[in-house]
Amino acid sequence: MNSLLNRRNFLTGTTAGLSSIALASLLHDQKLLAASSGPIRPAVDAAHPYAARPPHHEAAAKNVLVIFCSGACSQIDTFDYKPELIKRHGQPMPGAEEIVTFQGKQGMLTKSPWEFKPRGESGKMISELLPQMAEFADDMCFLHSLTGKTNTHGPGENFMSTGYTLDGFPSMGAWTTWALGTENQNLPAYVAISDPRGTPQSSVNNWGPGFLPAAFQGTEFNAVKPLQNLSIPSGTSAKTDLATRNFLKSVNERHLEQFPGDSELAARISSYELAARMQLSVPEVTDLSTETSTTLKEYGADDLSNPLKAKFAKNCILARRLIEKGVRFVQLFNGAYQTGGEGVSNWDGHKAIVDQYNKHGPVLDQPCAALLRDMKRRGLLKDTLVVWMTEFGRMPTFQAGASGRDHNPDGFTAWMMGAGVKAPFTYGATDEFSYKAVENVATVYDFHATILHLLGLNHERLTYYHNGFERRLTDVHGHVIRDVLA
DSSP: OHHHHSHHHHHHHHHHHHHHHHHHHHHHHTTOSOOOOSOOOOOOBTTBTTSOOOOSSOOSOSEEEEEEETTTOOSTTTTOOOHHHHHTTTSOOTTOTTOBOSSSBEEEEOOOSSOEEEETTTTEEEETTSTTGGGGGGGEEEEEEEEOSOSSHHHHHHHHHHSOSSSSOOOHHHHHHHHHOOSOSSSOSEEEEOBTTBOOTTGGGGTOOTTSOGGGSOEEOBTTBOOSSOSOOTTOOHHHHHHHHHHHHHHHHHHHHHOTTOHHHHHHHHHHHHHHHHHHHHHHHHOGGGSOHHHHHHHTTTOTTOHHHHHHHHHHHHHHHHHHTTOSEEEEEEOOSOOSSTTTSSSOOSSBHHHHHHHHHHHHHHHHHHHHHHHHHTTGGGTEEEEEEESOEEOSEEETTSBSOOEEOSSEEEEEEETTBOSSEEEOEEOTTSSSEEESOEEHHHHHHHHHHHTTOOTTTOOEEETTEEEOTTTTOOOOOGGGBO
16 A cells, blocks of 8 residues: 555656646547547437538538439440450350349350440540540549349349348438538438439339438439429418418427427428428529520430430439539439330340440430539539449340340449549459459448548448447448548
């Protein structure tokens, strides 16, 4: 006991303690302390659920635009060039002669019907199926080694949008807006722009909130299918409408004062108030008549010879306008659930891929190229991360007895562009036929972790406690792909 109280021990302990405090302070100031492993849950005010919230770390991107090609767009016929596939065209795929995939037995190796050409200063080989989008090769960061967990469209869309193949989990946009809110309080924080032909196969699961608060579900509308019930009812003047809303607001506020802890009531009031503001903001942002004829022509929105392309082009203009207004997360869909037969309304090219893709390619190409060009010209890519993806890839063979490719989740392509990513850059690779990812193999969890990281979010700590589990977008997996970060 006496040894603990002598002067020497006292001074030694005091010196070590003060030094430790000083060191900890310096490490904290320089952000060198090891991060805590506990959850980081945003402090969401139910009365203001969309208020902007700070990220976990410095963010490279403020907004995200996802271009989702529904139906599993073939990497082999777009972005993943394989000269060996050209050489071995018409031969059996070595070691896989008897392979059976989603629809049945495979036929022979089949080169892309569309020629690949070097693009930009980087010389990136991209197919003639998308010649205008190919012009942005030097601005793109390609991931050629993505792998999925399913070869079925609905679960595949779920997996790409939510990180789970099952229904009921929050979408990437819901996680983002729950964590960060939005800087525009007059528009939804999260908008899903469905294809003019309809919704994708997994429908609202792609933009649903899952078990997160319902306020963070994406709002679905597009340029040809505006939000309903925004106009003032006939027979009601603007003055009467404003007076009615002001009266309702005062009644709601008095009611809320009586029940200050009722978060559901606060959220309901907040949603009604947002709806009232949207009566002015949504018609304004969807009114494309203010766009110049030059812009409409650049996007293809005036193309009378291809009405579907013109409609999708208007969706692309709408996407740019929403990003310009500060909407946090925009999901733009190209392709819808099967209507009129397999491969007619999306990229599911099983039976006649040349005929099908020759229709889908022009619908996607000019409008999306114009969108990228317009965003770049307006400086929007400085703060916006653009992501192109599809639910899985396709086989390097044609199906036995058909002229199209079957499903393949073992190696496919996505690309990113804009805030925070290297460009031109290529990460990962599939084998010589584009059958399986073999170099820097990446999972969808890694892909999601990287997107969240660019938004300033720690994918391991952004969690929501649900039914006894700390749930997150990346489940218990995923690593940030740091090689693609600028």
